[in-house]
Amino acid sequence: MTRNPVLGRSSQPELLVLHSVRIQGMADDDAVAVRFGLDEAEARELLLDDEAYGWIRQAAFGRTAGWSMTDRGRAEDDRRLAEELADAGARPVVEQVHEAFGPLNARLLQACTDWQLRPEDGDRLAPNTHTDPDWDAGVLAELEALDDELAPLTRELAAQLARFDGYDERFSAALGHARSGRGEWVAGTGIDSCHAVWIELHEDLISTLGVQRGA
Numbered sequence: 001m002t003r004n005p006v007l008g009r010s011s012q013p014e015l016l017v018l019h020s021v022r023i024q025g026m027a028d029d030d031a032v033a034v035r036f037g038l039d040e041a042e043a044r045e046l047l048l049d050d051e052a053y054g055w056i057r058q059a060a061f062g063r064t065a066g067w068s069m070t071d072r073g074r075a076e077d078d079r080r081l082a083e084e085l086a087d088a089g090a091r092p093v094v095e096q097v098h099e100a101f102g103p104l105n106a107r108l109l110q111a112c113t114d115w116q117l118r119p120e121d122g123d124r125l126a127p128n129t130h131t132d133p134d135w136d137a138g139v140l141a142e143l144e145a146l147d148d149e150l151a152p153l154t155r156e157l158a159a160q161l162a163r164f165d166g167y168d169e170r171f172s173a174a175l176g177h178a179r180s181g182r183g184e185w186v187a188g189t190g191i192d193s194c195h196a197v198w199i200e201l202h203e204d205l206i207s208t209l210g211v212q213r214g215a
Contacts, residue, residue: 005155005158005159005165006155006158006159007158007159007162007165008088008090008158008159008160008161008162009084009087009088009090009160009161009162010162010163011036011084011161011162011163013038013042013043013046014046014080015077015080015081015084016035016036016038016163017032017038017043017046017047017050018046018050018055018056018069018073018076018077018080019077019080019081019163019204019207020032020035020036021047021050021056021067021068021069021073022069022073022074022077022203022207023035023200023203023204023207024200025068026059026061026064026065026066026067026068027066027067028065028066028067029043029044029047029067031066032047032067036163047067050067050073051067053072053073053076054070054072054073055069055070055072055073055076055077056068056069056070056073057070064190077207078207078210081207081208081210082210084161085161085208085209088160088161090160090161091209093156093157093159093160094157094160094161094205094208094209095209096156097153097156097157097205098205098206098209098211100153101153101201101202101205104146104149104150104153105198105202107142107146108143108146108194108195108198110142111139111142111143111146111186112186112187112194112195114128114135114138114139114142115128115136115139115183115186115187116128116187118132118135130183136183139186140175140178140179140186143175143178143186143194144175146171147168147171147172147175150167150168150171151168151172154166154167154168154201155168157205161208163204164201164204167197167200167201167204170192170197171194171197171198173192174186174191174192174193174194174196174197175194178193178194
């Protein structure tokens, strides 16, 4: 069946470039452009503009390097997101989705913890060696349930603000990799794992509403 989502307001490239840096935490030029399907040259020019305004800066962490957001950039992103949310009249729907997302978020974090740890007698932090197929199957089953519950929430968001489109597909794709035996796609870093996609969506939600993480 062809996926034909109903999409709401489209964000301006200026917002998408700055916001892409925020939700990814650190991203190079290619990652910024790819995240929202932007023209690479246009994204590069906007990144240089954002740097000139002091909204982003080049950063490096270990072997990872790219753009990261400054406090001034976060404030500017907050301003743009609030303006877009008001213009679209989308706050009621985004707030409802955020409320429904909370319990799912707790389950996702527990599932990722269970993928990484398998408590034993006398050691609550024993690493999961993935030698118990029933334990791992239980984690994947929980992720599958979360996948089913995420899809309608993403559709509700995307029907208001188009930039929310695709989170469910990315999560499903990561889960598919994990179910095929590539366990790093559950909570791995540096890839679009289940955990990475989920954390990005969480940041997108709370920044759109202007609330603090954990509020």
